[in-house]
Amino acid sequence: MTADAPPLALDIDGTLTDGTGRLDPRTFNYLPAWDAPVVLATGKAFPYPVSLSHYLGLEQTVIAENGGVVLADGAVSYQGDRERARAAADAFVERGGDLGWGGFDAINEWRRTEVAVNLDADEELLRSVAAEFDLDVFDTGYAYHVKTPGVEKGTGLKAVAEALGYDPSDFVAVGDSENDVSTFGVAGRSFAVANADAAAREAADIVLEESYFDGTISALESIAEA
Known part of the structure; x- marks a missing residue:
């Protein structure tokens, strides 16, 4: 080059x-x-x-x-605020949502600032819960990312x-x-x-x-x- x-x-x-x-x-x-x-x-x-x-x-x-x-x-x-994203993910699961990655969640195991959710998840519920925690849900085409705005x-x-x-x-x-x-x-x-x-x-x-x-x-x- x-x-x-x-x-x-x-x-x-x-x-x-x-x-x-x-x-x-x-x-x-x-x-x-x-x-x-x-x-x-x-x-x-x-x-x-x-x-x-x-x-x-x-x-x-x-x-x-x-x-x-x-x-x-x-x-x-x-x-990003990992603790807030994790709290939102926990609330999502408590209300019947599923992060969608199976028993060992390699997608989120080492994630430090956000939580990724399978695209098969209940998007409406996920967005509703994320909004309660003042978080964005971003669709990358590979997963929904629950993340800090901005x-x-x-x-x-x-x-x-x-x-x-x-x-x-x-x-x-x-x-x-x-x-x-x-x-x-x-x-x-x-x-x-x-x-x-x-x-x-x-x-x-x-x-x-x-x-x-x-x-x-x-x-x-x-x-x-x-």
């Missing part, structure tokens, strides 16, 4: 994966070769992007839990940029979901892969013709050639 490559903010699911949800093995070729910071920005719990960064050989710079947790320049910051990937990207000495507009963002809209609004350039939902497609500067990591590759190659 060129020495003047811009820093990247990349979603994981639907963006670095294939159509089955598996990490595309080509990420091990493309991302470590990028000559600028690569930020993994995801709705997943904090350990997931940290681990992925490690195995990709990247500096561990991540935005997790839809902006609730940020790791940059060796420092971790938390933006906490988004975009605010996380601002924090990362400040920590690394960049302006947020220096970043190029690639994503596929409504939770990437705030990142697109902060980054200087944004790409939605072809499998992106309507909100991401509308917010992106460019909607790619290719899906999943094929789309991300096309974005990276177009940037490198510019």
